[in-house]
Amino acid sequence: MTVRNKTHYARHQAACTRIGFLTSHRRGYTLIETLAALSLLSLLATSSVGILAAATNMSTRQAHARQSRRDVQRLAETFRKDASNTLQTVVPESDWPVTLKQNDSSVVYNWDEHKLSLTREVKGKESGVRFERYLMPQQSTPRVFVHDRRLALEIALQGNQTPWVVEAILKSSGK
Numbered sequence: 001m002t003v004r005n006k007t008h009y010a011r012h013q014a015a016c017t018r019i020g021f022l023t024s025h026r027r028g029y030t031l032i033e034t035l036a037a038l039s040l041l042s043l044l045a046t047s048s049v050g051i052l053a054a055a056t057n058m059s060t061r062q063a064h065a066r067q068s069r070r071d072v073q074r075l076a077e078t079f080r081k082d083a084s085n086t087l088q089t090v091v092p093e094s095d096w097p098v099t100l101k102q103n104d105s106s107v108v109y110n111w112d113e114h115k116l117s118l119t120r121e122v123k124g125k126e127s128g129v130r131f132e133r134y135l136m137p138q139q140s141t142p143r144v145f146v147h148d149r150r151l152a153l154e155i156a157l158q159g160n161q162t163p164w165v166v167e168a169i170l171k172s173s174g175k
Contacts, residue, residue, distance in 0.1 A: 064138065068116075071134040072155065075118060076166040078132070082107045082120075083151045083168030091144055098144045100151075111142055118142055146170070 082100050086107075090099040097110040105124035112119060116138065122130040136142060139158035144151070155164040 061138070064135070068135045068137045068140075072136070072164060072166075075120075075134040075153075078120065079109075079151075079153055079166050080168040083170050086151070086170050089146055089151060089170060091146055095143050095145075109144065116140070 082102075085102045086100040087103065088101040090101070092098075095111070097108050100107040100109075105122055105127065108121045108123070110119050110121070115133075116136050118134045118136055120132040120134070124130075136155060137157055140155050142153060142155045144153050146152075149170050151168045151170050153166040153168075155166075157163060
């Protein structure tokens with residue numbers, strides 16, 4: 001090896017030593033690099049689980065709201081039909097259960113606060129017992145009242161939202 005080559009080799013070796021992370025002589029990863037990569041991956045996984053949980057929760061609330069709107073529409077139709085066939089109405093002081101007496105049957109509406117549902121039970125002499133459940137909106141409170149020949153079902157919604165009111169004309173007024 002000549003002096004010129006030795007000098008060039010010494011400079012090259014010194015440069016490789018100074019910037020050791022750029023050399024190709026290195027194999028594998030250091031413990032610090034591995035820990036940094038794992039911590040970044042765990043941070044990404046944690047945040048994605050939180051986002052997924054929030055999206056699932058929102059989807060569940062929206063599905064409940066859609067179902068309760070459909071059930072209230074179905075309840076309104078049934079409530080009006082029952083009221084138009086009613087001969088006598090019994091509304092207790094506590095609002096529930098409400099009994100609508102008809103020719104050969106009676107219809108009982110009752111509020112289940114724990115299940116957020118209004119139930120309709122039809123008791124007939126010939127038809128036996130039929131049972132329906134209507135899902136109500138979250139944190140709603142339904143009330144029933146009779147005024148003149150009108151039977152009204154008011155569903156008070158949470159917050160300052162306008163309540164939903166279903167009115168029906170009674171066949172015959174009676175309390």
